[in-house]
Amino acid sequence: MRNATYFKIFVAFSIIYLIALFIGYQNLDLFLKPVLIPLLGFGVYFYRPFPSKRVLLTALLFSWIGDVVLLFADIGEIYFILGLVAFLIAHIAYCVLFNKQNTGEIQINKVFFGIGSLLIAFYLIGMVLFLMPNLGDLKIPVIVYAAVISTMLLFAFNGYLIWKKPESIYVFLGAIVFVISDSILAFNKFHTQIEKSSFFIMLTYLVAQYLIVVGILKLNPRKVE
Numbered sequence: 001m002r003n004a005t006y007f008k009i010f011v012a013f014s015i016i017y018l019i020a021l022f023i024g025y026q027n028l029d030l031f032l033k034p035v036l037i038p039l040l041g042f043g044v045y046f047y048r049p050f051p052s053k054r055v056l057l058t059a060l061l062f063s064w065i066g067d068v069v070l071l072f073a074d075i076g077e078i079y080f081i082l083g084l085v086a087f088l089i090a091h092i093a094y095c096v097l098f099n100k101q102n103t104g105e106i107q108i109n110k111v112f113f114g115i116g117s118l119l120i121a122f123y124l125i126g127m128v129l130f131l132m133p134n135l136g137d138l139k140i141p142v143i144v145y146a147a148v149i150s151t152m153l154l155f156a157f158n159g160y161l162i163w164k165k166p167e168s169i170y171v172f173l174g175a176i177v178f179v180i181s182d183s184i185l186a187f188n189k190f191h192t193q194i195e196k197s198s199f200f201i202m203l204t205y206l207v208a209q210y211l212i213v214v215g216i217l218k219l220n221p222r223k224v225e
Contacts, residue, residue, distance in 0.1 A: 006043035007214075010036060014206045021199040029071055029198075036206065037064040040213050050220035052100040056213065059093035062086045063209065080189075081141060087182075088145050091152045094212070098155035098171065101163055101219050108161050116157045124150040127183060134190040142186070153179050163219055170215025178208035 017032040041060045044053065066086035072079040128146055135142050156175030160168045181204035188197040 003043040003046040006039050006046065007210075010039035010043065010210070013039065014210075018199060018203055018206070021202060022196060026198060033071065033202075034064070034068050037067060037209065040209060044213060044217070047217055048220075052097050052216070052220075055093055055097040055100060056216055059090045059097060060209070060213070062090035062093065066090060077138075081138070084141055084145055088148055091145075091148045094152045094175075095148075095155045097216065098152070098159050101159060101216070108158065113158060113161055116161075117154060120150050120154050120157065123179075127186070131186060131190045138190075142190075145182075146186075149179055149182055167215055167218040170211045170218060172215075174208045174211030174213075174215060176208075177204050177211065181205040181208055 013032060013036055017028065017036065020028045020032065037060055041057060041064070044056055044060065047053070063086070066083045069079055069086055070083035073083060124146055128143055131142070132139065153175045156172045160172035162168075163171070181201055184194065184197065184204065185201050188194045188201070194200065
């Protein structure tokens with residue numbers, strides 16, 4: 001039952017944090033943001049053992065590192081780059097995680113997979129081309145990151161087609177919302193500032209992490225308690 005308790009605390013703290021962001025208390029970042037992903041991590045840690053548990057914990061660990069480092073992004077560009085690297089590793093871990101899930105007896109629909117792959121590729125290319133004029137020295141890091149997170153989404157889409165339902169829907173929706181979160185962040189940083197951007201970025205980010213974690217646990221033999 002301990003894992004369920006940590007998830008409930010995560011939801012409660014996330015709501016408090018998001019309310020604080022929405023009403024403008026940005027200074028609470030230093031106190032609340034660093035404790036959110038660890039709560040999800042403890043929820044996973046106290047869940048029953050399953051083959052890809054360590055990979056999921058690795059993805060959450062580097063997500064947390066990215067969260068903490070990005071708190072200092074206003075101090076210098078190096079912190080943004082280091083945060084980008086941390087999340088890059090987290091997304092690679094998510095790719096490995098999705099690839100390790102049991103596919104069961106479901107066969108992939110090649111037509112749907114082809115259409116989905118094209119849509120993801122079009123989104124990746126379109127977003128990069130849209131932001132390219134404003135990326136400056138960060139062109140290569142941003143392009144690499146965009147390619148990796150798109151690959152993560154592709155793995156999640158592939159899983160949606162071959163994993164059991166409705167568990168796979170959690171993971172796929174989580175991956176989509178993760179891409180939306182990063183897209184808002186990129187648009188806000190490299191194109192036009194969005195009002196209450198921190199709120200929308202963190203709202204989508206926290207929902208994405210929660211959906212992916214819960215989806216993965218549901219895909220493994222026992223449901224989240």
